[in-house]
Amino acid sequence: MTRYPLIAPNPPRLSEQTEALRRIEASGVFSNNGAEVRAFERDVTDRLFGGHGxxxxxxxxxxxxxxxxxxxxxxxxxxxxxxxxxxxxxxxxxxxxxxxxxxxxxxxxxxxxxxxxxxxxxxxxxxxxxxxxxxxxxxxxxxxxxxxxxxxxxxxxxxxxxxxxxxxxxxxxxxxxxxxxxxxxxxxxxxxxxxxxxxxxxxxxxxxxxxxxxxxxxxxxxxxxxxxxxxxxxxxAKLPEVVAVLAQAKLEQIDAVCDARAELEVAYREGLSGFQLQKVDGRRRAMQFMPVLLPAALAAKRDAITAAMDAAGVGTGRYFSPHLAEQPLFKTHALIEPTPIADTVAARMISLPITDAMTAADATAVAAIFKRVCAEASASVPATVRTRPVARTLLIGGGPAGTALLTAATKRGQLGDFAQGLVVVERDAAIGVGRLGKYAITSDSTATTFLTAVKDNPYPEIAAILDHPAGRAVARYTDAIGVPLVEAGPLIRATGDRLGDIVSANGGELLTGHEALGTRRIDGGMWSTRLRRRADGSEFEQLSHNVVIATGGHQPLDRLAAQQVAGQSLVAQAGDRLLQSDEVLAHGGMAKVADLLSGKRAPKIVVIGGSTSALATIFLILKTAPALPFGEHGITLLHRRPLRPFYPSIEAAQAEGFTDFTPDDICPVSGFVYRLAGFRLEARELVLRMLGVDGRVADPRIRNHRITGDDDAVARSALAEADIVIAALGYRPHALPVFDTDGQPIDLSAAHNRAMVDKHCRVTDAGGAAIPGLYGIGLAAGFVPWGHLGGEASFSGQANGLWQWQNDVGQMIVDQVLGVAAERRAVA
Incomplete structure (x- = not known):
């Protein structure tokens, strides 16, 4: 049987270079950029690079x-x-x-x-x-x-x-x-x-x-x-003279060697028609081996296929599997973006032999062996896929809120238990960051807040993230006002990777690259959720006892269309000058704003809303470089509710002369003033200047106007004069259709501009009743802290905070899921 090794090293024979070796010995120079090295460098520049450089x-x-x-x-x-x-x-x-x-x-x-x-x-x-x-x-x-x-x-x-x-x-x-x-x-x-x-x-x-x-x-x-x-x-890092002799000899051979290998590649491509091969750029490649991808259905059989190839006399490799993002060193010491294509390519990669001893006929023969082995492997692939096991918990959304729930479970060492029977569904290729890293703004949470998720965590692989490059990057902002979200994103992503490893190791499953289409209550109190694999559009059902919705929020267009400002339609007043803050805050958003305002000597922008995103939008506009040429009152903030700054205590507020609060505005647990309603970090500094607190001087470029009613002439005039109007009207939860046992839609409270969840994070219907086994967490879920979680009595609205999700709020869901599971075991 003819054997075809994957790689057969073929350097020039040193024994044939006697004249050059004697020349080195006579010179007495064996390294340090001697004559042989310099001659090779000159000749390789002339021969391979046309004498340039x-x-x-x-x-x-x-x-x-x-x-x-x-x-x-x-x-x-x-x-x-x-x-x-x-x-x-x-x-x-x-x-x-x-x-x-x-x-x-x-x-x-x-x-x-x-x-x-x-x-x-x-x-x-x-x-x-x-x-x-x-x-x-x-x-x-x-x-x-x-x-x-x-x-x-x-x-x-x-x-x-x-x-x-x-x-x-x-x-x-x-x-x-x-x-x-x-x-x-x-x-x-x-x-x-x-x-x-x-x-x-x-x-x-x-x-x-x-x-x-x-x-x-x-x-x-x-x-x-x-x-x-x-x-x-x-x-x-100098090349020894003896090796330069070999390099010079190889230089004489390289064109013939590459031409011969190019013929092998042509033969392979003809013999491997029907398989996915690399797209080629250039006239000729210095081929080391022939890479080919297995059909997706055979990826799991790669070990068996390579063993069969070896038995047939063909050596194979799998360059590069594992790729960098899958290797332990780089998981610990690198920042890793989602790599769905690299994951797929590496998992399917097979390297076939190309050696100087092979002919085109050999390449054709190896291709035929490979096709036969793959055909035999395909014949053994089952035609049907077994029914998926019932999950205890289906977590829909693996972004910051979804992984915050898992982080909460780690705080008491419960993630191993929670992971049993857990299925995590995430649209992206990895869990963790979600859309957080897309924003060009600074967080309203401190570096310390972000790092508490990992510091002293009971799971050592989570605690080690403190020394990960992403952890160190966030730690650099410990004394700063907030953390750029582009730096916070990799930390949450790295945490997500470790959380995913723990989930998988304890019997859970990560379905990345999948999305949920809707969930239906079925007999027996369970849920049947329709999932779709985004890569090929295939759909299937996943049964579970519980469903947790952590799909994040968005700024819906229908709300924008219905919005009234000073008694008139916002869309009618602003027309095509209208943008949403989410678009502006994303990377590239300010470039669009600058482009729309190009040529304006004294542009005017109106920002509508009293939320953190409204203040973040103004802050981003002001610090954008190059600066936009605003005149006095070039930016107008229109809002209905009063702007309130956060203070860590009554004494701190009074020390700055801020007294615009009552006992109902003080958190009974922490003593914070406007704990939930107050602006923090960069937004807080902007509000303090707007209000002139403690002698602060307002930025003359900003006009702060609280809308008084439907006949507010100032608001209408500002909108009429604006070059751009930015709506920062808050977020609504991404809709997940929910159906009852008869297949009829369940009317949810979130559909009526109310909170999606109750005080226990249970999703509620339009009548306010909790839906058993259905939970919600994250941006726009509408959770309001209560009891030992603290918060001021005067607060109305929703509280969104990563720290809360990673601690008390997330733990609330974990306790309910594990408690119900324990009750089932006790009954059984």
Whole structure:
């Protein structure tokens, strides 16, 4: 039986390089950028890069990445920032960033070419650009990715760029140049024995900027620039002279080797028709192996398939599975974005052999074996899927509120019990952050509040998040007014990852990438919830004893259409000048506002509402750079309720001369003044200035007007004169249709602009009666603290706070679910 190893190292024979070896011995120079290394660097620049720029030989590609990343981060002035990279790459990419003092920021990949997802990259540059030091894209499997685009990103965002091209030495781009030709940044290649440009161990850094290569050369030699005195960060990363001899010999062979391997790829592509293959960029790839995706139905059978291939004489691999986001080191030391595409690609990946000994006929034979093995595996896949087990609790929504419920269960060490029979349904690819990270504003919770979810948590994997990069990022704002939500999001995401691991380890199930369409009460007091898998639209039923709705809130258009201001329709008064605050507060929202106001010498904006989002909108408008040219009263706040600042005590309020409160405005538990109704942090400072408390002077750009009635001429005039009107009218819960046993819709209190839940977090019908087994938590659920939870008697409205959800409010639901379960066991 013919055997086809996955990789067969084929470096030049050292025994055939006797003349060069004698030359080294005669020179007495065995390292330190000797004549052999310099000759190879000159020749590889001429042969593969058209003589443009310069090249630097290094001891290995990982060291090349380290020095290039370090230099790029120093150059942009963010030496301890983030290194943005795709998840589908080798561990060396992330390791190099860590050793360079940066935190990997891991993003998803493109579904076709498997390189970094351009939408994810640009979104992260928009939202976290002030912390991103370096982009480290991977030229996946030798593909010639678009380097012109990275030149553009480098200029637009002021970030460094280092290309991980480990498999690409010998790749030719669409213009017929060696990949990396004349690029202004560093491109790093591997010359490891397993690569197409096989030597022994070594790497190459190329750039169109010869000055950059000079600086990197000094860094490979302990940071010495012209003398034996370190002036730069440095390390010993020099390529030995003997290895340079092998590299020079391989350079003579590389075009023939790559051409032969390209023929193998053509044969594979013909033989693997019907399978998903990587989209190719460039004229020729320096192929190391042939990547192919298993059909989705066979992903779970990958081990059996690779075993069958081995039995048939074919070696296989699974580059890169696990990908970075799945590896323990990076879960602990990196910031990880949702990676649904990388998850899917890695789970289905098989690497087939490409070696210098193979012919096109061999590739065709291996493809035929692979197709046969897959066909045999397909025949054993059951035609039907077994019925899903009944869940004790179905949690719909794995965003901040849903994971807050799980966090509450950890506080008393109950998550293991709560996870038994738990199914979590989440639309996104991961639980935790939800839509929180999309907003360009600062939280109305302190860093300490965010960190209490993990600090001293009974579950050590949760407590360890305090030292996670996301935890450290939030901790930097301990003495600040709030935390930018773009920084809070990764902390909640990291917490969600750990919570999900605990749930899964204790018998629970995470259904990410799924959405709930509606739930129906069935005989026996259970619920049947219709779920849909977003990837393919398939639907199925999930039975459960309890359902917890944590789907968050939104600003409904129908409420906007019905809104009256000063006795007239808001839509009629504002027309196409009307925006919602949720749109403005999101990343990119202020760019839209600035665009709408471009050319206005003294623009006028009206913000309607007395909520935190209204004040946050004004604060964001004022701090946006470049500043908008507002004149006096350029921003008008219209609201009906009085604006109240929070105070930690009566004494603190009186010390500032604020006395506009009564005993009913004081929380009997905490002693706080306006504990629930009062504005906090940035919004509070804005309100204090508006009210002139303690001698504060109001910003002349802001006019604060409380609407007096239907005939309020000031409000009408402000709306008529405004260039933009922003409605900050609060949030309503995302609707989940609920049906009774007859299939008839249950009329919920939330449909009548009332709270969705009662004082015990139970969802109520239009008559105010609690619906057994149906709970709600989160933004717009309408929960109002009571009893030992505190709050002022005068408060009306709803209280939304992550700390409350993660503690007393979430615990309220956990206790009820576990208590009911204990009662069932006792009866049984």
């Amino acid at each position: 310069a090249s630097l030989a290094v001891a290995n590609a990982t060291l090349g990445l380290m020095i290039a990343i370090k230099q790029a981060a120093q150059q942009v002035g963010r030496p301890d920032g983030l290194a943005l990279m795709p998840s589908l790459t080798f561990a060396a990419t992330g390791q190099a960033a860590l050793w360079s003092g940066l935190t990997p920021l891991i993003c998803d990949v493109d579904p076709d070419d498997w390189s970094a997802c351009r939408h994810a990259e640009e979104r992260l540059l928009e939202t976290r650009g002030d912390r991103i030091s370096v982009l480290v894209p991977y030229a996946t499997f030798g593909n010639a990715i678009d380097l012109d685009r990275y030149c553009w990103l480098q200029r637009k965002y002021g970030v460094g760029v280092v290309i991980d091209a480990a498999s690409s030495l010998g790749t030719v781009d669409d213009a017929g140049n060696g990949f990396g030709h004349d690029s202004p940044f560093a491109t790093v290649y591997s010359m490891h024995a397993t690569k197409t440009f096989a030597v022994a161990e070594g790497g190459l850094v190329h750039s169109g900027d010869a000055g950059l290569i000079d600086q990197l050369r000094a860094m490979t030699n302990f940071g010495f620039e012209g003398s034996r005195s370190a002036t730069l960060y440095g390390i010993n």
